[in-house]
Amino acid sequence: CEYVSGGRIVLSPTGKITPYHDVNVIREAAKKGMTRALDAGMKKPLLVVENVVDFPDGQLVCIMGGLEAFYIPLQIRERQDTKNFIRIGLHAEEKQTEAFERIVRNAIALERSRIFARDIGGGDPERMAPAKIVEYVKKSFAEDHNNITIKVIEDEEIIAQEYPLLAAVSRAANRIDRHKARVVHIEYKSSNPSRVSETLMLVGKGVTYDTGGADIKISGKMAGMARDKCGAAAVAGFLKACSILKPPHLKVIGVLCLCRNSVGEDSYVSDELLISRSGKTVRVTNTDAEGRLAMADSVFMMSELALKELNPHIYTIATLTGHARACYGNYTA
Structure with missing residues (x-):
């Protein structure tokens, strides 16, 4: 894709969202898309965070779903250098607003906490x-x-x-x-x-x-x-x-x-x-x-x-x- 930096774009659709779905469909789509990007060797992935009107916390869940793809278990991290990216970018139409910046801060804080919990829960x-x-x-x-x-x-x-x-x-x-x-x-x-x-x-x-x-x-x-x-x-x-x-x-x-x-x-x-x-x-x-x-x-x-x-x-x-x-x-x- 010549219009995108790096020449690659990953589309990860949620499929049709019905009243029976919950916000987990956003998380799954973001995680699968980011996982595919990492598998393709992308080192500076940019996650486009759409505002899904069906779910008030959709943007927060989308970011956390994307971040989830980066998790590597503690015991692997302790044995070897496992960093598989250089940096992560986030893009949204309202990226300049204070509200979106607050969502990003909350997502990063929650992911740090989730990594801590996963390390304990998933340790042997x-x-x-x-x-x-x-x-x-x-x-x-x-x-x-x-x-x-x-x-x-x-x-x-x-x-x-x-x-x-x-x-x-x-x-x-x-x-x-x-x-x-x-x-x-x-x-x-x-x-x-x-x-x-x-x-x-x-x-x-x-x-x-x-x-x-x-x-x-x-x-x-x-x-x-x-x-x-x-x-x-x-x-x-x-x-x-x-x-x-x-x-x-x-x-x-x-x-x-x-x-x-x-x-x-x-x-x-x-x-x-x-x-x-x-x-x-x-x-x-x-x-x-x-x-x-x-x-x-x-x-x-x-x-x-x-x-x-x-x-x-x-x-x-x-x-x-x-x-x-x-x-x-x-x-x-």
């Missing part, structure tokens, strides 16, 4: 064992002391006392120091507390590897269970976004419930009666339902803290995909 069971996640989180937030505070609980006795259900899940893993449970508290505070109007309280499931425990996964179902920590990864990523964008109206408290559901002579088993932080007795019926146990004590702790917070909202984020698929199908899961 050893690279992102509980102890390694703690190191990575501390390193990532090292320059954010002004609005981010981090507290790590790793003492076995304290975890057994304050997070007894998490401690039960972690029992078989406790013989290996890097696999021992950790509870990571990350808090974002606005630089102007008087403007805070709500408090988000997030609990993330961080099972770094899920064997199923004594109710062990069979028939190849264990593969991929290193991603059972993506809930905790999402919480960490959200707080990373807060540290960059610095929303003045929010206070955010996040808890990463990090453990490994291993198999061993000290595994917790079905029929055990466990006493939770709240004092309620929990009967184990399947050790492969460890996610709710890993998070339950932290959720109760959040409910205690919420009594002192302004307009609190408590959320759990977890990869409970089996139940999600049963309820909503593969797309949602």
Whole structure:
């Protein structure tokens, strides 16, 4: 194409958009187009960001879809130089406006946070064992002391006392120091507390590897269970976004419930009666339902803290995909 710098243009259509589509069609088109450009050897791709009237956030999603194509897993980046481009350009008809510049800034901040979350969620069971996640989180937030505070609980006795259900899940893993449970508290505070109007309280499931425990996964179902920590990864990523964008109206408290559901002579088993932080007795019926146990004590702790917070909202984020698929199908899961 002689009218385009570099002589090449990649068209990535969404196809006909109907009322049944969501903004994901924009993301997919942008990602596929950028992937094709990189595969063709383009080093300075220019992404044309159209304003799709069907979706108010279409431009933001388009940019993030394009940026997604550049992601390279952490463990590959750590071994070799993997940069496959020189720079990225963004073009829009309204590129001179403050609104579009704000969209670009938000997209870059969100992508930085998403890379951080992907690195944790996609890391293998050893690279992102509980102890390694703690190191990575501390390193990532090292320059954010002004609005981010981090507290790590790793003492076995304290975890057994304050997070007894998490401690039960972690029992078989406790013989290996890097696999021992950790509870990571990350808090974002606005630089102007008087403007805070709500408090988000997030609990993330961080099972770094899920064997199923004594109710062990069979028939190849264990593969991929290193991603059972993506809930905790999402919480960490959200707080990373807060540290960059610095929303003045929010206070955010996040808890990463990090453990490994291993198999061993000290595994917790079905029929055990466990006493939770709240004092309620929990009967184990399947050790492969460890996610709710890993998070339950932290959720109760959040409910205690919420009594002192302004307009609190408590959320759990977890990869409970089996139940999600049963309820909503593969797309949602």
